[in-house]
Amino acid sequence: MSEIVVTGMGAISSIGLTVAENLYSLQQEISGIQKSKHFKSNYSDSLVFGEIDRSDEQLFDELNLASKCGFTRTTLIALKAFREAIAQAGLSSEEISSKRTAFISSSTVGGMCYTDHLYQDANLLGEPSEYVRNYEGSDHALQIVKLYEMKGITDVINTACSSSANAIALGARLLETGKVDRVIAGGSDCLAKFTVNGFNSLRILSEVPCKPFDTNREGLSLGEAAAYVVLERKEDLLPSKTSLAKFAGFGICNDAFHPSATSDDARGPRMAMELALKRASLKPADIQYINAHGTGTPNNDLTESVAFSKLFEVVPPFSSTKSYVGHTLATAGVLEAIYSILAIQNQEIYPSLRVEEPIADFPFAPTLKYTPETTIQNVLSNSFGFGGNCTSLIFSACI
Template sequence: MGRILVTGMGLISAIGDTVAENRRSLLAGHSGIGNAVHLPSKYTATLPFGEIKKSTEALKDAAVSAYPEVTRTDLIALQAVREAIKDAQLSEADLRSHSTALIGASTVGGMCLTDQMYADANTTTASGSPFLASYSNSASTLFLQSFFDIGGVVNTFNTACSSSANAIMYGARLLQNGLAERAIVGGTDSLAKFTINGFNALMILSNAPCRPFDNARKGLNLGEAGGFIVLEKEENIAPSRTVYAELKGFGNSNDAHHPSSTSENADGPYLCMQEALKAAGLGPEAIDFINAHGTATENNDETESVAMLRLFDKVPAFASTKSYTGHTLGAAGAVEAIYSILNLLHQEVYPALNFETPIEKTGLTPVDKYEKRSLRYVMSNSFGFGGNCSSLIFGQHL
């Protein structure tokens, strides 16, 4: 069985509308976390967010006029998938083929329209809300399937913050088992009152830009993004095609400890990293860099550090890019997979922002300045609520 390769990438986040723009911001150490101007919430006056700089109306174009129920979540996904499809040189015939899969992920879905749904439910009209069809978690994937006329397997993941990492994993398994020849995989989430209120109730939102792995970290900043990559089997790729990286291995586990926290000994994070290494046929010493989950919450950063100390005799260089984009929830795994691929492609690592002092219990220090490094394998971690933990390993394409 041939290798699984990345042939296309698409990305929109608080630090750029394309993959190239995102990299420029990473190189410049430019964070997109700040005042939100498009989000209708009382918390925009007191909390920073990783908001995409375009309004919902600006994200629309004539092509989506046939979809009156389209949401901000859908539009963010659309921009990322368009870029990935173009980058991978996929034709309309490719997209219509039964051998092309689309695996999406989201936690917000259409919940960005909760206010509209509530208002409609309290009117006297009998026709129901026009937003009902777009409210589900899977609505963005179904919109993309219809918009691009995808002919193969279509599925949606909602495993909280590991959602799009699991979408990538699932797409790879489709290829491995001969159920697809190519897979468009990733995730999307928009900022929404529903999630802001939920995270605020958990008391894990920071009133300042987040500080991953810092001893004085105060919590996370919510963000929004869409990230998708195209996976293809090596034997189906013409020599003239661009290949960015190899998806070398992946692992998923669940520590079944708590609805929103990982256990003190970090069983879930440890086991998913261990499984990813086993699937890749690599030892821990082979990992050159880790794009850490790094939410800047008290629990995550400490337990992720514990897991790394358990697994690695010498912890590799690591950092969290959530200090640039905020925590983009269901999109985070795909966003950070793309950043990991950029690490390999350009042989460089992007620093953690706002870091000053290591966590007292673990003493680990993330990369705090831009560096050129020799990188062969990069690991990307995504840990979700309910203890669902996933790790991806990307290898340099040689």
């Protein structure tokens, strides 16, 4: 079977406008979760968010778009991360538009990020807004396809918080089966009243920055981000192209337990990790670091810890990088995949921030301080979504 490698990465989040800026914040333990400056809602004063430090107008100007009409914030941040990923991979315009290039993206809020416009347009209040054609979850991808004249396979996945992890998995399968020669995979989600109000109704939003795997965790912090990776077959690469990491395997399952919670016995998370290990031909002991799903909610952190205790004889170092950027919904899987690759490249572990008292029910705890000069060959990255969707990805150092 072909070896799938990552040749390009792009990311924009609350801790950086590029992958390099994200890396600096991870190493310096700088969190981007705070009161919002650009996002306005009834909860702006009471909640904190992982907000990207750019207004829509600033993003328009930096992207140098010919027209501003119909570009939602979801699309703007997606385009910024997309450009960085294809630039690092050195993809030509001919390669990007080739029928042999697939674009697999993801989003949960999509074009519904401008909830007020959506409400007015749906209820025929006044003249149609400039976004009346842009509310679909796939709009950001369709805009990118149009801008780059892409002709290959295009798909947009919404499996909640596992969306972009599944986009990477689907991209790998397309490469393995020979249907395409390269894949640009990832996702984009921005802050929106639609999602903030929805999560608030579940009573799982924290008024202070989240602290995953802490006994006194209060809930999650919502964030916004976009990120993409370029996947290619190693055998097809020119000698001059650099492989950033090997995509070793994935596991996808559904525990069919609850619309918004994982099962108490952690059967979904455990099975996803087991399937990923099997596909990668690895044993649990071969994993040196786990980038946990780690949302900071009572349910998730407990069940993920249960899954660790059942799968590993000795639980490897683990942490939740959501403590830096918040829960970025559909983007979480690919953003944390990039953080996992950075951990491999730099042989370092980024901690779970703000943990004062690790969950007491287990004989292990998350990494609490930035740890450089470690040895990492294989990283397991977890993404567990609403509806029971559980996905685990494994990335390995290139030999």
